[in-house]
Amino acid sequence: MSDATVKLEAVERGEPGAAEDLFVLLYAELRRNAAVKLARELPGQTLQPTALVHEAWIRLVGDQNPTFSSRAHFFHAASEAMRRILIERARRKRTERHGGRYRRVDLDGFDPAAPSADEHLLAVHEVLDKMASEHPAEAQLVKLKYFAGMTNEEVAEVMGISVSTVKNYWTFSRAWLLNEIETG
């Protein structure tokens, strides 16, 4: 039985600290896999969080017959771990742009549109916890869709709701987040 499955079962039993453990495991796994892929340095490469999350699922749990709620726990923890990785990276990039330590930059790959995507990322991150206290289901959806890049169908399956509900939640969430970011 894999390490991840053990932790998932602990989460299901409601063991204290189990969710934290699961998060730590996934954080390490996702980060490591991202580094491995990035080291390959394929030209024009874009690395999608959703690919990393799904690979982690296959690698860590895959053929171990996880229960439905196990799957939910896994993807929630994975999306939180992905959130942290993305935020760390966006913050580091922001520091560097404002004159922090330099790194070698390949000008060919420079994308001037990228900064605003990062700004959105950081802004969403900052208000998301507040959203979770008022609208927990919607906030959970944002994490799965936005940080883990899951499709509507995948989110519906993990959360046990219909696809149309997912779409409604998503429309609401975008409005809520935008409103909060601009006026909050």
Next chain:
Amino acid sequence: MSAESNSAMQIFTEALRLPPEARRDYLDRTCAGDENLRHKVQALLRANDRAGRFLEELPSAFAGERVQQIGAIEKPGDRIGRYQLQKQIGEGGWGVVFLAEQKEPVRRQVALKVIKPGMDTKSVIARFEAERQALALMDHPQIAHVLDAGATQTGRPFFVMELVRGIKITDYCDQNSLTTRERLELFIKVCGAIQYAHQKGIIHRDIKPSNLLVTLHDGRPVPKVIDFGIAKATEQRLTNKTLFTEFTAFIGTPAYMSPEQAEMSGLDIDTRSDIYALGVLLYELLSGTTPFDRERLRTLGFDEIRRITANQHELLCSRALTEGLQQAEESLDCHVHDGFGNLLACRQVHDMRHVVHRAIDAAAVVDASFDDL
């Protein structure tokens, strides 16, 4: 979750299903008497109008950019091909060295050097392969063999070398309080190894104390030159599209860089760069410091380094070295009648390359008088 939040969500969703003109009436009905709720929903509806593509573009996060490293990749316990990493034993601007165990065809311990990301692995390996034949033909007791080369799973080049358990030559001399004569003897042995390689057409390109390790054989110190073939393979080429702003990672070892290397004119570096580096080494062995203050070098910009190295370095080195030889002769308590004679005679010449050549000549003479190792 409050009932109000829930209803805000539901009212919002329902309102969107209605045509815009019907929304006001709908809100009047559902939010009757609850101004708070109404405000909330209206704010949300307005935000929805403005939302456009907001968040529709998911963070692709790792797009179009090369990241150096997110934490260390290879670590003890990892397996790279038929080598198992055991522990880290060195680190530099170019990458990391591990003590590793080779599993097959024989079990033995080796030094495995993984080059940092950011290099074009294919061309590094190709350049190494081009020299591999020549390297394999080298068989000298003072030259450590490079056994293998390849790419890790993460796509980085690695080299496997004969494990040399020794300490760098300058440290060895200092820690063991070697006399001038003993230092010269070590130096001459190093020259012998380099000359041997030059005769085979191989240039080291990165001679410096950390590539010259001293081990003990039967109680006698023996220097071993490591990293032959690696400097050439991993040599960076400048392109106009790349910015190097992290100085030390790029420049390597400025204290030992010869004028032609500093020029980076793209001309082939020949044996003269090695000779130059040997001159700097001799200076350091005799005086305990490099001709140019390392700390000062680190703070200079790249252009200044080039200027200094190209114009003045050699001159200053030569002067300093021959002064060092003068002092060396004064401190020697025996009459020089072996290979040192010509070497010390250089103190009048003020040309460090000339000095080194004399040392190389001395190596040929002196070789015969040392024990076979």
